[in-house]
Amino acid sequence: MKxxxxxxxxxxxxxxxYGGQLVCVRHRLDETGTKRITTVELIVSEKxxxxxxxxxxxxxxxxxxxxxxxxxxxxxxxxxxAEAVWSIRRSTAIALGLKSRIVPRRP
Numbered sequence: 448m449k450x451x452x453x454x455x456x457x458x459x460x461x462x463x464x465y466g467g468q469l470v471c472v473r474h475r476l477d478e479t480g481t482k483r484i485t486t487v488e489l490i491v492s493e494k495x496x497x498x499x500x501x502x503x504x505x506x507x508x509x510x511x512x513x514x515x516x517x518x519x520x521x522x523x524x525x526x527x528x529a530e531a532v533w534s535i536r537r538s539t540a541i542a543l544g545l546k547s548r549i550v551p552r553r554p
Contacts, residue, residue, distance in 0.1 A: 448475040461487055504549045505532040506540050518543060 451458040451472040458472040470488040477484055505527070508515050516533070520526075522543065524535035532550060540549060 448473060461485075465489060501536050501538050503534050504537045504540055505530065505534055505552060506545050506548050507532055507550050508548065 449457075451474070453462045453469045453471065455472075457474070458469070461472050462469055465487065468489045468491070470490060473486045473488070475484050475486070476482065506519070506524070508519065516526075519533045519535055522535060522539050524533045524539075526533055530553065537549075540546065
């Protein structure tokens with residue numbers, strides 16, 4: 448089996464036929480090995496997807512850590528005065544190196 452990009456030699460004619468919808472062209476042999484079969488992979492639709500936001504966690508940050516507070520705010524964190532914690536997406540907290548500062552949620 449041979450897989451070709453739309454711009455490769457051997458795929459030019461199909462690129463002219465299918466245009467920007469063409470993803471790749473494949474050439475393969477049948478079971479007996481006497482025929483070459485050409486298949487194409489086409490884009491038939493494109494749609495934006497919206498992902499569900501990941502879980503949020505509470506992070507403890509000391510009052511004197513102003514730079515870290517600024518990073519949390521820039522990353523979309525929210526300050527909760529009553530609990531004295533920052534609420535932020537778990538993936539963001541881990542990316543900022545704050546996994547050890549995640550505190551359990553209070554009931």
